[in-house]
Amino acid sequence: MNTDIQVSPETMFTETEIGKQKRWIENVMRIFFLVMTSLMIIPLLLIVGYLLYKALPVLSLEFIFANPKDNMRAGGIWAPFLGTIYLVVVSLLVSAPIGVFAAVYLNEYARESWFTRITNLAVVNLAGVPSIVHALFGVGAFVLFARLGESILAASLTLAIMTLPVIIASTTEALKAVPMSFREACWNLGATRWQTIRRIVIPNSISGILTGVILQVSRAAGETAPIMFTGAVFYKAIAEGNLFAYNITEQCMALSLHLFTISTQVPDVTEGIPYGTAVVLVGSVLLINAAAIVLRVYLRTRKKW
Amino acid sequence: MENKIEISDLQVHYGNKPALNGISFDVHPNEILSIIGPAQSGKTTLLKVINRTLEFTPEATVQGSVKLDGVDIDTIGDVYELRRRIGMVLPLPVGLPLSVYDNVAFAPRTAGLRTKSELDEIVERCLQQAALWDEVKDRLDTLGTKLSGGQQQRLTIARALSHQPEILCLDEFSIAIDPVTTMRIEEVLKTLQTEMTILLVTNLVQQAKRLANRTAFFLNGDLIEIDTTDVIFSDNPTNQATYDYVNGTFG
Numbered sequence: 212m213n214t215d216i217q218v219s220p221e222t223m224f225t226e227t228e229i230g231k232q233k234r235w236i237e238n239v240m241r242i243f244f245l246v247m248t249s250l251m252i253i254p255l256l257l258i259v260g261y262l263l264y265k266a267l268p269v270l271s272l273e274f275i276f277a278n279p280k281d282n283m284r285a286g287g288i289w290a291p292f293l294g295t296i297y298l299v300v301v302s303l304l305v306s307a308p309i310g311v312f313a314a315v316y317l318n319e320y321a322r323e324s325w326f327t328r329i330t331n332l333a334v335v336n337l338a339g340v341p342s343i344v345h346a347l348f349g350v351g352a353f354v355l356f357a358r359l360g361e362s363i364l365a366a367s368l369t370l371a372i373m374t375l376p377v378i379i380a381s382t383t384e385a386l387k388a389v390p391m392s393f394r395e396a397c398w399n400l401g402a403t404r405w406q407t408i409r410r411i412v413i414p415n416s417i418s419g420i421l422t423g424v425i426l427q428v429s430r431a432a433g434e435t436a437p438i439m440f441t442g443a444v445f446y447k448a449i450a451e452g453n454l455f456a457y458n459i460t461e462q463c464m465a466l467s468l469h470l471f472t473i474s475t476q477v478p479d480v481t482e483g484i485p486y487g488t489a490v491v492l493v494g495s496v497l498l499i500n501a502a503a504i505v506l507r508v509y510l511r512t513r514k515k516w
Numbered sequence: 517m518e519n520k521i522e523i524s525d526l527q528v529h530y531g532n533k534p535a536l537n538g539i540s541f542d543v544h545p546n547e548i549l550s551i552i553g554p555a556q557s558g559k560t561t562l563l564k565v566i567n568r569t570l571e572f573t574p575e576a577t578v579q580g581s582v583k584l585d586g587v588d589i590d591t592i593g594d595v596y597e598l599r600r601r602i603g604m605v606l607p608l609p610v611g612l613p614l615s616v617y618d619n620v621a622f623a624p625r626t627a628g629l630r631t632k633s634e635l636d637e638i639v640e641r642c643l644q645q646a647a648l649w650d651e652v653k654d655r656l657d658t659l660g661t662k663l664s665g666g667q668q669q670r671l672t673i674a675r676a677l678s679h680q681p682e683i684l685c686l687d688e689f690s691i692a693i694d695p696v697t698t699m700r701i702e703e704v705l706k707t708l709q710t711e712m713t714i715l716l717v718t719n720l721v722q723q724a725k726r727l728a729n730r731t732a733f734f735l736n737g738d739l740i741e742i743d744t745t746d747v748i749f750s751d752n753p754t755n756q757a758t759y760d761y762v763n764g765t766f767g
Contacts, residue, residue, distance in 0.1 A: 322574055323574055393612055395569065395572070395606070395610075396675075397612070397626075398569055398572065399567065399569060399599060399604040399676070400599070400622055400623040400626065400678075400679060401597070401598075401599040401626060401627065401679060402596070402622070403626070406626045410614075410622070410626075411613065411614075414613075415613055
């Protein structure tokens with residue numbers, strides 16, 4: 212084949228002006244995004260590092276498993292620590308099933324109608340409501356109207372109402388990630404919606420669903436406003452080391468509220484204690500998030516398409 | 517001889533957009549009826565009406581009647597039973613995220629079959645019929661989604677046969693399959709014809725000519741002409757558009 216275009220091996224791969232410019236922009240953009248990523252990581256490292264440094268003098272197993280003493284100026288954080296666990300577990304026991312099943316209904320069964328439109332609107336708006344408003348709702352609905360009083364149950368239900376819309380949203384995302392063609396193939400085979408959901412949709416979205424639920428643990432554990440009027444107390448001594456020390460119809464202490472009170476309301480607290488409390492709170496949340504990531508990676512290796 | 521399917525004045529709209537404009541025709545038992553026509557002529561919509569999966573498209577409205585063995589399909593209470601009586605092969609290969617075995621055993625299992633030996637037999641027979649058995653018989657536990665596109669398409673065919681349908685609808689089944697395998701499946705279709713009625717939507721006019729007893733030509737939601745394949749592909753079908761389309765001089 213003859214061609215008039217002569218390309219010599221020397222000039223063939225010489226960089227042109229446009230090529231240089233592209234390479235330069237490419238580098239600039241990469242560094243720009245890297246800097247942004249670092250800006251995100253640096254505060255986290257600083258916070259955790261500073262907390263750990265300040266908390267080191269008090270941190271020990273003893274600190275976690277002992278009740279506060281001397282009007283909370285000394286001792287450990289067992290009562291608030293266990294209280295937070297109770298609040299998180301009970302609230303998720305309520306919000307996870309309702310949220311996940313509601314999302315399955317909205318995504319798999321419901322047709323577009325005024326009902327689904329209103330529901331979706333409610334989900335989006337509820338997710339944007341400030342937590343103090345949830346707190347007031349909790350006082351009205353659970354503490355007073357349902358006569359639960361200020362209790363772990365009332366506080367957990369308030370937290371559940373707060374986490375519910377986010378669980379619905381994250382579950383919906385996970386369900387939407389399963390290709391529509393899988394569902395159509397099942398329907399063509401004479402499968403009911405439930406058979407399709409059970410055999411195809413849920414097994415292939417379970418990692419996303421669980422991750423969404425677990426991430427709500429950190430929100431439930433960290434919020435102070437929704438629980439301070441509905442069930443969390445300033446001080447309450449419980450049996451040390453007993454996991455069943457609380458009754459869900461009674462009030463409890465909570466890490467987030469405890470941190471707030473000993474930092475601002477109680478004078479002369481041993482310096483390390485607020486930092487230690489913060490480390491336990493942040494540490495527990497990070498641990499649970501890490502568990503979510505591990506679970507996600509594990510389930511994703513089993514992903515089937 | 518009773519008609520297998522009787523379609524009368526079938527109209528389908530997606531919102532305000534018409535997809536089928538009042539078509540009527542019959543499908544005879546144990547025939548291969550091919551449906552040809554350019555894109556947007558309503559071929560796939562027709563198949564979705566027959567197994568009532570168009571119900572999953574919210575904005576679609578259907579008027580007119582489709583009768584299966586003389587029974588209006590809208591009056592069939594158990595729609596899942598209706599869908600099991602109709603095997604459906606869609607144009608894009610979809611391996612379900614299950615093993616090859618479970619893909620083929622899916623429909624029998626949803627219908628309640630649990631006996632391992634019967635399932636084994638169904639899986640082998642259907643994969644044989646779809647010309648896939650030899651390629652996957654040693655790895656039935658591989659994920660269906662990990663097969664090649666052409667293999668997944670044959671898996672789809674095997675799956676459609678797994679519930680022993682009376683009617684097999686194939687929508688462009690050969691898009692992702694090489695010509696040799698296509699010919700093998702076409703041979704299978706000819707033998708299946710003794711057991712079931714086959715509706716073959718195809719863009720390959722020659723495929724219709726090779727396989728079909730009768731051919732229907734659709735254009736823009738209208739049934740232009742339905743006749744024996746010999747007539748459609750002869751020099752003088754009733755409609756000039758049919759002649760132009762099958763001879764490639766369309767438009």
